[in-house]
Amino acid sequence: MIQELFEQVKSRVAPPRSATPQRRLDVPDNLLYRCPRCGGVVLMEDFEKNGRVCAECGYHARLAAPERIRMTVDPGSMQELDAGMKSCNPIGFEGYTRKLEQLQKATGLDDAIITGECTIKGQRCVIGVMDSRFMMASMGSVVGEKIARAFEYAVRRRLPVVLFTASGGARMQEGILSLMQMAKTSAAVALHNDAGLLYITVLTDPTTGGITASFASLGDIIIAEPKVLVGFAGRRVIEGTIREKLPEDFQTAEFLQEHGFVDMIVPRHDLRRTLGHLIKLHARPETDTAGITGEGEEHV
Amino acid sequence: MSEGLSAWDRLLLIRDKARPSAADYIPLIFDRFYELHGDRLFGDDHALWGGIAKIDGIPVTVLAQVKGHTLEENKRCNFAMPHPEGYRKALRLMKQAEKFSRPVICFIDTPGAFCGIGAEERGQGEAIARNLMEMMRLKTPIVSVVLGEGGSGGALGLGVCDEMAMLSNAVYSVISPRGCASILWKDPSRERDAAEMLRITAADIVALGIAEAIIEEPAGGAQKNLQLMASNITEYLRGAILKLSKLPIELLLQRRYDKFRSIGEFTEAE
Numbered sequence: 001m002i003q004e005l006f007e008q009v010k011s012r013v014a015p016p017r018s019a020t021p022q023r024r025l026d027v028p029d030n031l032l033y034r035c036p037r038c039g040g041v042v043l044m045e046d047f048e049k050n051g052r053v054c055a056e057c058g059y060h061a062r063l064a065a066p067e068r069i070r071m072t073v074d075p076g077s078m079q080e081l082d083a084g085m086k087s088c089n090p091i092g093f094e095g096y097t098r099k100l101e102q103l104q105k106a107t108g109l110d111d112a113i114i115t116g117e118c119t120i121k122g123q124r125c126v127i128g129v130m131d132s133r134f135m136m137a138s139m140g141s142v143v144g145e146k147i148a149r150a151f152e153y154a155v156r157r158r159l160p161v162v163l164f165t166a167s168g169g170a171r172m173q174e175g176i177l178s179l180m181q182m183a184k185t186s187a188a189v190a191l192h193n194d195a196g197l198l199y200i201t202v203l204t205d206p207t208t209g210g211i212t213a214s215f216a217s218l219g220d221i222i223i224a225e226p227k228v229l230v231g232f233a234g235r236r237v238i239e240g241t242i243r244e245k246l247p248e249d250f251q252t253a254e255f256l257q258e259h260g261f262v263d264m265i266v267p268r269h270d271l272r273r274t275l276g277h278l279i280k281l282h283a284r285p286e287t288d289t290a291g292i293t294g295e296g297e298e299h300v
Numbered sequence: 301m302s303e304g305l306s307a308w309d310r311l312l313l314i315r316d317k318a319r320p321s322a323a324d325y326i327p328l329i330f331d332r333f334y335e336l337h338g339d340r341l342f343g344d345d346h347a348l349w350g351g352i353a354k355i356d357g358i359p360v361t362v363l364a365q366v367k368g369h370t371l372e373e374n375k376r377c378n379f380a381m382p383h384p385e386g387y388r389k390a391l392r393l394m395k396q397a398e399k400f401s402r403p404v405i406c407f408i409d410t411p412g413a414f415c416g417i418g419a420e421e422r423g424q425g426e427a428i429a430r431n432l433m434e435m436m437r438l439k440t441p442i443v444s445v446v447l448g449e450g451g452s453g454g455a456l457g458l459g460v461c462d463e464m465a466m467l468s469n470a471v472y473s474v475i476s477p478r479g480c481a482s483i484l485w486k487d488p489s490r491e492r493d494a495a496e497m498l499r500i501t502a503a504d505i506v507a508l509g510i511a512e513a514i515i516e517e518p519a520g521g522a523q524k525n526l527q528l529m530a531s532n533i534t535e536y537l538r539g540a541i542l543k544l545s546k547l548p549i550e551l552l553l554q555r556r557y558d559k560f561r562s563i564g565e566f567t568e569a570e
Contacts, residue, residue: 084569141564212425
């Protein structure tokens with residue numbers, strides 16, 4: 001039905017092009033963007049200029065990881081960690097290898113996350129960005145390992161960690177190994193936490209399942225983009241289990257904040273500045289001055 | 301013996317209503333079990349029992365996901381699908397165990413954490429996440445036994461441990477075979493195929509380095525001989541606790557971290 005509605009709008013806004021083949025409506029080179037939340041239609045150009053935020057309802061649409069990094073880190077500061085790590089289909093799941101190869105080709109990614117060291121508004125940190133284009137950013141061995149290594153790297157260098165989460169959950173194609181990545185990433189968060197270091201999570205659309213039940217919920221500060229989907233179980237699963245209609249705002253960032261699970265909701269255009277401020281606020285003078293003070297004392 | 305059964309055969313065995321639950325085992329394994337209720341935040345979850353008991357004269361904290369044998373019992377224990385308050389009760393009692401230097405014994409037997417409005421409102425994801433992080437650094441030994449169904453994150457919420465055993469017909473899976481089939485083939489009735497693909501049997505779980513031991517069941521499953529099963533589980537727990545209690549805490553925690561840290565397979569660029 002929404003599809004039909006869109007077709008009507010489209011015919012009014014743009015002259016029909018008979019030669020153009022039917023395309024999916026959310027591909028970036030399309031002329032128009034239809035918001036999956038409010039159904040509103042805007043020019044793709046305006047939507048992109050607005051940081052892929054719906055001007056009608058404020059829905060923060062999904063971003064590719066390279067785009068998010070470009071938007072967030074200081075230009076030229078990103079040094080990627082563990083590039084080239086790939087899944088090897090550990091339980092021999094039928095069709096998985098081919099799917100990985102197709103997605104690697106289509107997205108240019110090795111798997112569903114990019115990690116690295118960077119600066120944000122001049123503040124050094126370790127960053128991780130999940131990319132929902134890659135198997136809905138599900139977590140298998142590669143995602144789990146890169147996150148664990150990012151935290152361990154941050155502990156060695158005494159750096160804060162900022163993770164942009166997005167995921168459908170654990171990756172079933174790697175079976176129980178995927179489930180264990182929840183324990184592994186949580187262990188790495190604990191290590192970083194015990195070292196007294198700052199961990200900020202930014203929940204983006206969609207953050208669900210095993211990711212919500214592990215590192216995404218463990219930040220010292222949990223930020224969410226407006227209107228994004230965050231939850232443990234899928235909406236359809238819940239509807240199937242309880243056979244009840246779910247509240248309108250169910251599992252939105254706003255719903256989570258209201259129930260006490262999100263510290264702040266920050267619009268995309270404010271994120272970079274907010275992250276920079278928060279990291280600076282947690283900077284410890286001793287990491288820069290401890291050595292100097294120590295040397296000074298030796299002279300006394 | 302149960303060798304040669306397929307994952308599907310085992311699923312049918314563990315879905316049998318007559319299969320013993322933690323509630324059946326607890327009185328046979330422990331000298332005396334004092335149930336302790338509530339998470340001190342919201343309520344008491346009947347899907348996840350907690351308490352203190354003695355095994356061989358050693359005080360332990362027991363946490364157990366409990367299935368019912370009848371519809372009435374299952375309504376009360378919500379088919380062993382815990383809410384957030386169940387996981388938070390478990391964490392409260394684990395912290396208590398740490399305080400009094402008691403080993404923690406977890407019995408896992410759940411289709412998964414409950415999916416519902418209240419569970420989401422009260423932070424099901426956060427409750428499980430918190431358990432994973434806190435169990436990883438809990439300064440007392442943790443031993444987990446999968447009695448039947450090890451259902452995804454709901455099982456893992458009691459599954460971060462120093463040693464894990466599987467009953468020989470028990471399964472442990474990232475997703476229910478039915479859920480996997482409906483995502484993969486849009487056909488839940490192909491759960492049998494999915495069950496074989498996911499590598500969920502006790503032998504698989506040991507081979508993949510997640511569990512250390514298999515507790516053998518008689519032919520026809522644990523339901524054929526409750527007394528024997530209880531004594532096999534007791535024997536395993538006795539050994540595991542004895543062994544883990546001898547380790548200095550720092551070493552114990554390092555072993556636990558290393559165990560989970562090393563799980564996963566991937567290739568790296570040259």
